Amino acid sequence: xxxxxxxxxxxxxxxxxxxxxxxxxxxxxxxxxxxxxxxxxxxxxxxxxxxxxxxxxxxxxxxxxxxxxxxxxxxxxxxxxxxxxxxxxxxxxxxxxxxxxxxxxxxxxxxxxxxxxxxxxxxxxxxxxxxxxxxxxxxxxxxxxxxxxxxxxxxxxxxxxxxxxxxxxxxxxxxxxxxxxxxxxxxxxxxxxxxxxxxxxxxxxxxxxxxxxxxxxxxxxxxxxxxxxxxxxxxxxxxxxxxxxx
Ligand SMILES: Cc1cc2nc3c(=O)[nH]c(=O)nc-3n(C[C@H](O)[C@H](O)[C@H](O)COP(=O)(O)O)c2cc1C
Numbered sequence: 001x002x003x004x005x006x007x008x009x010x011x012x013x014x015x016x017x018x019x020x021x022x023x024x025x026x027x028x029x030x031x032x033x034x035x036x037x038x039x040x041x042x043x044x045x046x047x048x049x050x051x052x053x054x055x056x057x058x059x060x061x062x063x064x065x066x067x068x069x070x071x072x073x074x075x076x077x078x079x080x081x082x083x084x085x086x087x088x089x090x091x092x093x094x095x096x097x098x099x100x101x102x103x104x105x106x107x108x109x110x111x112x113x114x115x116x117x118x119x120x121x122x123x124x125x126x127x128x129x130x131x132x133x134x135x136x137x138x139x140x141x142x143x144x145x146x147x148x149x150x151x152x153x154x155x156x157x158x159x160x161x162x163x164x165x166x167x168x169x170x171x172x173x174x175x176x177x178x179x180x181x182x183x184x185x186x187x188x189x190x191x192x193x194x195x196x197x198x199x200x201x202x203x204x205x206x207x208x209x210x211x212x213x214x215x216x217x218x219x220x221x222x223x224x225x226x227x228x229x230x231x232x233x234x235x236x237x238x239x240x241x242x243x244x245x246x
Contacts, residue, residue: 029127053073080154138233
């Protein structure tokens with residue numbers, strides 16, 4: 001297996017970082033990996049806001065609901081959906097942008113932000129750094145918008161904390177591959193047994209790493225999805241100028 005594939009197979013989120021800065025050229029190569037990624041219609045509707053200031057990282061850790069690893073890691077990169085740039089382009093072309101009034105903008109922006117996030121993580125891990133993606137910034141998007149001085153038609157979708165690993169994490173097992181890779185058509189009938197199998201696997205994993213509070217996948221997923229756990233996303237997005245086909 002080549003080195004890139006090995007890095008990808010070894011993915012785990014790291015939540016313990018050394019107090020050690022990332023050299024500028026290393027960080028730049030990680031950022032470039034996202035910059036060079038593909039985007040829908042070449043719209044490039046993603047921007048990164050790189051935060052190294054300790055006070056600002058501490059604030060992001062609070063906004064994300066108390067996640068100390070954000071303050072600990074020397075770099076936090078916010079991945080921002082950006083229809084502000086594209087609107088400037090449309091105006092330059094003498095046209096009016098309307099895509100941001102549709103949920104399609106969120107589909108495009110979220111896919112492109114996900115690609116950027118993935119590339120950031122792989123590049124960082126290939127450079128010997130640890131990473132943890134952070135969706136927790138959507139807990140209070142308006143606070144992030146204010147903190148990062150984001151203009152209208154932008155939205156902080158996700159972020160990633162990057163740094164040198166202090167205490168490494170164990171690889172977390174996934175749902176059985178057959179629940180993920182479907183051949184030709186979606187294989188719904190097989191799912192209940194595969195989910196039950198994974199609930200057992202994950203319970204054993206939590207026991208093995210001494211996490212008595214770890215839940216089986218079904219219960220953990222239900223804990224989140226029995227509610228809209230970040231209810232501020234829609235109002236904050238509307239305040240930024242996004243519509244949802246309404
Ligand atoms: C989009 C996204 C958002 C995430 N948000 C957070 C977060 O806010 N805090 C956190 O500690 N982990 C976060 N995670 C990490 C997941 O919990 C983690 O990827 C998952 O449990 C699998 O574990 P692993 O990454 O170690 O394999 C996020 C992951 C993704 C992909």
